[in-house]
Amino acid sequence: MRVLIVEDDKVLAHGLNETLRRAGYVVDAVPTAEQADAALRVTEIDLVILDIGLPGVDGFTWLKRLRGRGGEQTVLVLTARDALTDRVHGLTVGADDYLAKPFAPEELLARVSALTRRGRAIRSKVIEHGPLAIDLARKRASVTGKALDLSQREYALLEFLFSNVDAIVAKDRISGAIASWDEQLSPNAIEVQISRLRAKLEPSGIRIRTVRGLGYLVEPWKDEKP
Amino acid sequence: MRVLIVEDDKVLAHGLNETLRRAGYVVDAVPTAEQADAALRVTEIDLVILDIGLPGVDGFTWLKRLRGRGGEQTVLVLTARDALTDRVHGLTVGADDYLAKPFAPEELLARVSALTRRGRAIRSKVIEHGPLAIDLARKRASVTGKALDLSQREYALLEFLFSNVDAIVAKDRISGAIASWDEQLSPNAIEVQISRLRAKLEPSGIRIRTVRGLGYLVEPWKDEKP
DNA sequence: GTCAAACTGTCGGCAATCTGACCGGTGCCG
């Protein structure tokens, strides 16, 4: 379970860090919203602890943007005591819970454990392949966070191919997977779909290989070694 | 917001149904615990109103089983007046609140609204999407502060769509969300509702995309960057 | 070099969707 602390006050950040680490969480801490973005891009974070009063981009603005671009991380907001406005505003903008400063370490731990427990169950199944992510529940695919616009057939094909990474899939298996039972797809129809899908994927470096006479193949993703 | 009534007394069940429906909830009613299970399996239910005295499997037993297998729905238990034992027992077994019979409709509504509010309390009570704001507790939507005039169905559709931003929602999921379980909505009925809703939203620049063959999609709001 | 397999741009058919018109049901009001 991985926690990101976004807090500019060094003393407080350090305290949070210690408390959580001792409780068995993996903790990262950054002082600004910009660096929080960077951290989210690099690592998979389960929970964000966000101070509202940040230098530069403030916590609310950042949270709003995060939700706006589809960020689903659980967020616990830290507010000044009595800042009821903050509290309401925070929940409106998409926080999952809030905690008023000052607070006891146990209080923090209680909230954090409640939130992480809850988050688990909800997350949907996602196929990842380098920069490509396919969200099965929502039927949406994205590359580097940018949503792809796919038609029904294209999506079905994408889902099927990337569910069978590192396996050669024959055209008639594809045909069976993306067309409804009774309809008969010509081999060429599949070639056309592949071609269309490639046009949308290859700009991002995602490749579908042709295996002459046998079918198509998606190779396991390899990070470039610079 | 979807409510399931588990009550074998037809008169009472009907009364509850009417009261809740008029208050804007989507309501299903079943007379036995077995059918309650079936309903939960088929549909996503937010709140269960459970009579303790049921034929066959009684309310307590059912509730216990529900919790036992991880059911997280909010449950409001109906007990006979003065059955203090029932009350204690009910709360022990996992009810979220109880109400002694007989009760006034307003009393019921007050409890129900308190409970449904609580369920949502952690995640925001208001969905914001650019200029659009949907107040879940009050069942009101507004654009740039101006209230929208929506019928019940339109509101339910709006709430459902914008609770699933960035996900493609199929027509039958919509149908399950905005209609009670016994009514059968034709695909066209949904198209018509979508069309009506669009007529009210698009003047404000809020768009509901069609994804041919799959369903509808609300994309995350993007602020214009000048 | 030969030839089958695969690629891809173009195009038309057609199913999916949109939407205006209509209508039966319900609740409110005088």
Add this chain to the structure above:
DNA sequence: CGGCACCGGTCAGATTGCCGACAGTTTGAC
């Protein structure tokens, strides 16, 4: 009680945009 307004569904004609056929070109195995 009668009438009216509104809701929410069906129907049908117009519209849209996906998808496979076709065909000309390219690729790769031998």
